[in-house]
Amino acid sequence: MSDIAEIKVDGKTVELPVITGTEDEKAIDISKLRDLTGFVTLDTGFKNTGSTKSKITFLDGEKGILKYRGYSIEELAAKSSFLEVIYLIIYGDLPTQKQLEDLQADISKHTLIHEDMKKFFDGYPSRSHPMGQLGSLIFSLSTFYPECLKPNQTAEEQDLTIIKLLAKFPTIVSFVYKKSLGHPLIYPKNKYDYVTNFLWMTFGQRTEDYDVNPIVVNAMNKLLILHADHEQNCSASTVRIVGSSDCNLYASIAAGIAALWGPLHGGANQAVIDMLELIKADGGDTEKWIAKAKDKNDPFRMMGFGHRVYKNFDPRAKIIKKACDDILENLGIDDPILEIAKKLEEAALTDQYFIDRKLYPNVDFYSGIIYRALGFPSEMFTVLFALGRLPGWIAQWKEMHENKEPIGRPRQIYVGETDREFVELKDRK
Numbered sequence: 316m317s318d319i320a321e322i323k324v325d326g327k328t329v330e331l332p333v334i335t336g337t338e339d340e341k342a343i344d345i346s347k348l349r350d351l352t353g354f355v356t357l358d359t360g361f362k363n364t365g366s367t368k369s370k371i372t373f374l375d376g377e378k379g380i381l382k383y384r385g386y387s388i389e390e391l392a393a394k395s396s397f398l399e400v401i402y403l404i405i406y407g408d409l410p411t412q413k414q415l416e417d418l419q420a421d422i423s424k425h426t427l428i429h430e431d432m433k434k435f436f437d438g439y440p441s442r443s444h445p446m447g448q449l450g451s452l453i454f455s456l457s458t459f460y461p462e463c464l465k466p467n468q469t470a471e472e473q474d475l476t477i478i479k480l481l482a483k484f485p486t487i488v489s490f491v492y493k494k495s496l497g498h499p500l501i502y503p504k505n506k507y508d509y510v511t512n513f514l515w516m517t518f519g520q521r522t523e524d525y526d527v528n529p530i531v532v533n534a535m536n537k538l539l540i541l542h543a544d545h546e547q548n549c550s551a552s553t554v555r556i557v558g559s560s561d562c563n564l565y566a567s568i569a570a571g572i573a574a575l576w577g578p579l580h581g582g583a584n585q586a587v588i589d590m591l592e593l594i595k596a597d598g599g600d601t602e603k604w605i606a607k608a609k610d611k612n613d614p615f616r617m618m619g620f621g622h623r624v625y626k627n628f629d630p631r632a633k634i635i636k637k638a639c640d641d642i643l644e645n646l647g648i649d650d651p652i653l654e655i656a657k658k659l660e661e662a663a664l665t666d667q668y669f670i671d672r673k674l675y676p677n678v679d680f681y682s683g684i685i686y687r688a689l690g691f692p693s694e695m696f697t698v699l700f701a702l703g704r705l706p707g708w709i710a711q712w713k714e715m716h717e718n719k720e721p722i723g724r725p726r727q728i729y730v731g732e733t734d735r736e737f738v739e740l741k742d743r744k
């Protein structure tokens with residue numbers, strides 16, 4: 316295989332280097348293309364464009380492989396905790412026992428949020444979506460910790476900025492939830508591990524002791540691990556491109572939260588449950604809804620199906636489907652929408668439309684059913700996706716700085732009007 320690609324354009328042939336990744340992925344490095352030819356490439360939606368070289372996550376969409384820092388998602392989901400995966404993704408290696416304890420201790424020092432931040436909750440209207448609140452609260456961290464604004468932070472300063480975010484994010488998520496219920500806020504208890512502390516703040520009551528259910532802790536760890544990173548998706552790319560202007564970590568991640576919110580990305584987990592509820596209320600006729608998804612004149616899409624990169628199966632969906640069965644059985648929950656979900660999946664997987672377009676259930680298809688079984692309302696699902704994705708966003712932002720990447724600034728091909736004669740307002744028709 317040659318490490319040079321030849322491009323012939325406008326009667327001129329230029330040679331461009333071919334880059335090979337450690338998993339044998341190949342790319343043509345076009346960074347000199349415009350200098351050499353005057354041409355740029357056009358790739359709306361970046362379906363063929365690599366934006367960076369990254370060491371964080373590898374995925375092979377054809378084979379259904381996902382690895383964080385070289386470890387398979389199957390093994391991490393089965394054997395590690397979310398905190399171990401946080402360390403792995405951000406710092407590059409699995410932690411030793413001591414490193415894990417140090418990380419937990421560092422986080423414990425910062426789990427409270429500034430008391431003034433609580434006033435924000437009084438300002439949100441009662442119907443406001445938790446993702447809108449989460450995004451603005453994370454953005455606001457940059458006003459409470461202005462030291463994060465400094466570009467070129469030292470490694471220690473950057474680390475403290477990261478630890479504060481890791482520590483406060485679960486507290487903020489829990490407070491958003493408690494406020495939505497009108498319940499008193501439950502402060503963190505640092506004797507708990509990262510995930511248990513989150514569950515305590517979310518489901519604990521001031522009036523009761525909290526009995527931590529190991530099934531719930533285990534399920535939550537698994538779900539968060541499965542969402543922890545997914546290479547250059549819409550929100551991660553957003554975090555990197557916003558961060559490339561030397562914008563601080565908190566604001567960059569708030570931008571990532573906005574990108575995640577859309578129903579084509581992380582918002583799909585809420586959309587799936589809303590869709591399953593709708594189908595149930597409509598009598599549960601899955602064939603009718605499959606036909607709607609296939610009808611090009613109908614805007615309905617089968618939420619939780621399809622993926623830009625996975626064209627065989629989504630390995631996260633496989634793990635989640637199994638976890639979903641186990642968790643509902645362990646918690647003794649019989650959710651009728653699980654049956655509808657399974658019927659939809661079965662029908663879709665044998666339907667030519669879905670086969671031809673390689674549309675398989677993705678990570679969001681079953682995750683909502685688990686979140687529901689754990690007691691979360693559907694409006695919180697995308698917020699939980701964000702909690703899981705946090706280490707990935709942090710690692711992408713950190714790596715972008717370590718790589719000394721230039722400010723992100725795509726080109727375009729202008730197709731608008733060319734020279735027009737200005738007409739005075741009074742003369743315009």
Ligand code: CMC
Pocket residue numbers: 545548578579580581583608609615616617618619620621622623624672674677678679
């Ligand atoms: N239901 C029905 N048809 C679909 C669906 C779907 N969910 N997804 C794709 N298609 C069709 C689409 O209409 C098109 O058909 P045709 O070639 O006849 O025009 C073809 O499949 C290719 O679709 P596309 O929109 O060009 O594919 P994409 O790679 O741009 O989009 C996607 C990927 C995930 C946005 C899309 O599959 C989708 O909208 N899925 C539903 C939303 C969803 O579940 N999103 C969560 C993604 S996984 C979590 C995450 O990482 O964010």
